Amino acid sequence: MARLVLLSEWAEHEFGNPIPGPSTLNKYAKNGMISPPACKVGKSWRVELTARFVGFSSQPEMKKQDHPLLRRILEDGQTTET
Numbered sequence: 001m002a003r004l005v006l007l008s009e010w011a012e013h014e015f016g017n018p019i020p021g022p023s024t025l026n027k028y029a030k031n032g033m034i035s036p037p038a039c040k041v042g043k044s045w046r047v048e049l050t051a052r053f054v055g056f057s058s059q060p061e062m063k064k065q066d067h068p069l070l071r072r073i074l075e076d077g078q079t080t081e082t
Contacts, residue, residue, distance in 0.1 A: 004046035
């Protein structure tokens with residue numbers, strides 16, 4: 001059996017039927033929402049059959065000019081100091 005499989009084949013194992021559409025699966029692969037990450041081989045995204053859907057795993061981007069209350073909320077979720 002191949003080590004890497006097409007996204008559609010992986011999605012059947014991960015999500016069952018009905019599987020997400022091709023554009024949604026491509027978005028998951030492109031944005032790193034699958035672990036271990038998918039790789040593009042030719043024109044197709046491929047992934048390990050044992051890979052899992054993890055969704056977004058990045059932190060929000062904070063800028064120096066952001067309001068201090070917004071920065072505090074994004075850092076630890078609290079609106080007041082404890």
